[in-house]
Amino acid sequence: MSVAIKADNLRKIYSGNPPVVALKSASLEINDNEFFTLLGPSGCGKTTLLRLIAGFESITAGELCLYGNNISNLPPEIRPVNTVFQHYSLFPHMTILDNVAFGLRRLGTDKNKANSVAQEMLDLVHLGEYGARKPDQLSGGQQQRVALARALTPQPKVLLLDEPLSALDLKLRQAMRSELKRLQRETGITFVFVTHDQEEALSMSDRIAVMSAGEIQQIATPDEIYERPANRFVADFIGDANFYDAVAGKHKDELVEYIIDDITSLKGQRVESIKENDKVTLAIRPEKVSFVKAGDKDTLAGTVSDIMYLGNTTDYLVILQNNETIKVRAENHHNGEAIANVGEPVSLAINPAALRILKK
Amino acid sequence: MSNSKILQADIKISKSKDIRSLPGFSWFTLSFFIYLYLPLMILVFFSFNSSSSATVWEGFSIDWYFKAFANDDIQRATKNSLIIAVVSTFFATIFATMAALALSRNRKIKHKPMFMGLIILPLMVPEIVTAVATLTFFSTIGLSLGIGNIIIAHTVFCIPFAYMPIRARLQSMDKNLEVAAQDLYANKWETLRLITLPILVPGIFSGAMLAFIISIDDFIITLMVAEAGSNTLPIYIYGLVRKGITPEINAISTILLIISIMFVTLSYWIGKKR
Numbered sequence: 001m002s003v004a005i006k007a008d009n010l011r012k013i014y015s016g017n018p019p020v021v022a023l024k025s026a027s028l029e030i031n032d033n034e035f036f037t038l039l040g041p042s043g044c045g046k047t048t049l050l051r052l053i054a055g056f057e058s059i060t061a062g063e064l065c066l067y068g069n070n071i072s073n074l075p076p077e078i079r080p081v082n083t084v085f086q087h088y089s090l091f092p093h094m095t096i097l098d099n100v101a102f103g104l105r106r107l108g109t110d111k112n113k114a115n116s117v118a119q120e121m122l123d124l125v126h127l128g129e130y131g132a133r134k135p136d137q138l139s140g141g142q143q144q145r146v147a148l149a150r151a152l153t154p155q156p157k158v159l160l161l162d163e164p165l166s167a168l169d170l171k172l173r174q175a176m177r178s179e180l181k182r183l184q185r186e187t188g189i190t191f192v193f194v195t196h197d198q199e200e201a202l203s204m205s206d207r208i209a210v211m212s213a214g215e216i217q218q219i220a221t222p223d224e225i226y227e228r229p230a231n232r233f234v235a236d237f238i239g240d241a242n243f244y245d246a247v248a249g250k251h252k253d254e255l256v257e258y259i260i261d262d263i264t265s266l267k268g269q270r271v272e273s274i275k276e277n278d279k280v281t282l283a284i285r286p287e288k289v290s291f292v293k294a295g296d297k298d299t300l301a302g303t304v305s306d307i308m309y310l311g312n313t314t315d316y317l318v319i320l321q322n323n324e325t326i327k328v329r330a331e332n333h334h335n336g337e338a339i340a341n342v343g344e345p346v347s348l349a350i351n352p353a354a355l356r357i358l359k360k
Numbered sequence: 361m362s363n364s365k366i367l368q369a370d371i372k373i374s375k376s377k378d379i380r381s382l383p384g385f386s387w388f389t390l391s392f393f394i395y396l397y398l399p400l401m402i403l404v405f406f407s408f409n410s411s412s413s414a415t416v417w418e419g420f421s422i423d424w425y426f427k428a429f430a431n432d433d434i435q436r437a438t439k440n441s442l443i444i445a446v447v448s449t450f451f452a453t454i455f456a457t458m459a460a461l462a463l464s465r466n467r468k469i470k471h472k473p474m475f476m477g478l479i480i481l482p483l484m485v486p487e488i489v490t491a492v493a494t495l496t497f498f499s500t501i502g503l504s505l506g507i508g509n510i511i512i513a514h515t516v517f518c519i520p521f522a523y524m525p526i527r528a529r530l531q532s533m534d535k536n537l538e539v540a541a542q543d544l545y546a547n548k549w550e551t552l553r554l555i556t557l558p559i560l561v562p563g564i565f566s567g568a569m570l571a572f573i574i575s576i577d578d579f580i581i582t583l584m585v586a587e588a589g590s591n592t593l594p595i596y597i598y599g600l601v602r603k604g605i606t607p608e609i610n611a612i613s614t615i616l617l618i619i620s621i622m623f624v625t626l627s628y629w630i631g632k633k634r
Contacts, residue, residue, distance in 0.1 A: 054543060056539055056543075075542070076543050077542045077544075077545050077546060078545075081543075082543055082544065083540070085536050085539075085540060087534070087536065089534055089536040089537050089539070089540040091555060092537075092559065093558045102541070102544050102554075103544035103545055106544055106545035106550060107545050150544070151543075154545065
């Protein structure tokens with residue numbers, strides 16, 4: 001597998017008073033033919049990183065390579081990379097076909113050839129009939145697909161997508177997810193997708209880079225990001241999690257006792273880099289906690305303080321004996337009855353494999 | 361545009377306090393418009409008078425229009441006015457477009473608000489000051505090009521008028537369009553030629569119309585700068601009025617009025633188009 005994009009300590013500072021550090025330092029490798037997502041809250045630097053790759057912004061420091069060629073200083077019109085903009089940015093004075101053929105025409109392809117490739121691309125996004133229209137005669141979802149076709153027509157080595165689904169309504173957004181995935185498979189082009197929506201990221205990506213405060217927090221596959229978050233930020237940003245400060249105790253075989261306080265401790269797997277008495281943060285996904293019968297071994301006792309019904313699941317807030325709160329998510333019974341009621345004493349069990357131990 | 365929308369929304373919310381529901385509002389509005397337009401209506405009305413009086417009505421006729429059209433002096437003045445307006449509009453619009461592009465797209469230019477202010481400032485300088493300054497300037501450097509002097513002067517004071525609609529259009533344009541063009545392999549010139557300028561056309565047109573009308577209507581600066589034989593229509597009319605008003609003047613003025621209304625309407629209409 002070859003590397004499509006290699007970023008080495010990329011840094012972006014916007015000059016001004018005071019200067020704004022948009023990207024502290026980002027290093028990553030995006031593989032050929034990969035669906036790669038930059039995920040993070042607004043202001044985390046993900047769009048800046050995308051614009052650096054596209055060439056819309058100049059790089060303050062670091063190096064950017066595209067298939068082994070250093071493109072750090074190339075202007076955008078020379079980089080074989082195309083972008084799908086958040087608000088589409090279709091040329092309003094041109095027809096849909098001219099919009100889609102624009103890239104090829106500028107590359108010097110003659111008009112007939114460019115138009116026929118553009119027409120093929122419009123067919124691919126199911127808009128073959130709309131070539132003669134102007135952008136303002138199409139709906140938002142259709143404009144979105146034109147933007148995709150326009151960026152794909154010159155067959156870029158890498159396609160950059162800047163939150164392309166955020167302006168669409170929910171149903172359309174979900175339909176476009178599988179559409180994007182299909183286009184990526186059919187064209188074989190590397191996609192770099194920017195989003196703040198974790199569901200989008202988890203459902204489409206081969207790999208995800210989670211970003212925060214101008215830095216990359218973790219790069220991994222979706223299930224790894226979810227199951228084995230690298231730090232508290234990632235665990236908190238993706239999905240729900242309960243967090244507890246604890247101290248590592250003595251290990252017994254591969255299990256370690258993590259002591260939260262005098263009366264509460266949890267068993268978890270041993271982590272190579274964590275030694276006895278190290279301070280750690282424990283992260284537990286609410287769906288990994290289960291209700292068990294009282295009196296079983298290694299259970300946590302508590303009282304249900306609040307219940308939130310969510311359709312297929314229910315969230316239970318349980319106050320433990322040390323007064324900490326834990327959120328437990330359980331699938332609902334067939335008859336929709338709650339597993340426990342508010343005020344009821346319950347016992348909880350956590351599989352040691354489900355406990356994430358994060359270094360402080 | 362957006363201001364008036366906000367205003368409308370405000371009015372909708374506070375319907376009870378709506379100024380339009382006050383007693384006498386419609387009469388007040390009507391008298392306001394009469395105040396504005398009655399003199400013009402009288403001027404147009406007497407241009408159709410059959411007698412040679414501009415104040416006593418004797419019967420309908422369009423003879424004065426024929427007389428005006430046949431008058432050599434009027435023809436010459438009209439020709440001058442048109443040449444001056446067309447040429448100075450052309451150059452003023454080019455300068456204004458370049459200024460607007462530079463000030464909104466060139467990242468390297470510093471102190472943009474100051475430059476913008478300097479471009480628009482002539483709108484606020486009393487015209488007589490500009491006129492005297494221009495005259496002094498021309499005589500200092502000994503420039504004497506006849507109609508050329510007027511064209512140079514008109515080009516200069518038309519720039520801010522052409523500049524404003526162009527700038528407005530440029531401000532409202534999605535900047536990502538140009539970024540998208542570059543992303544799709546267009547260089548800076550192609551981006552300007554294929555994306556920016558075509559989208560800017562309504563603004564440029566609207567600015568040109570305004571510049572044209574300002575040039576056609578100008579009196580004070582032209583009066584100062586004009587040499588013998590390079591009279592424009594407004595100056596010729598002024599000369600006629602001093603000899604006594606005849607419906608011929610009304611006829612010429614009416615034609616000027618119609619041209620002005622046409623151009624302003626066109627400018628507004630084109631500027632509004634997306």
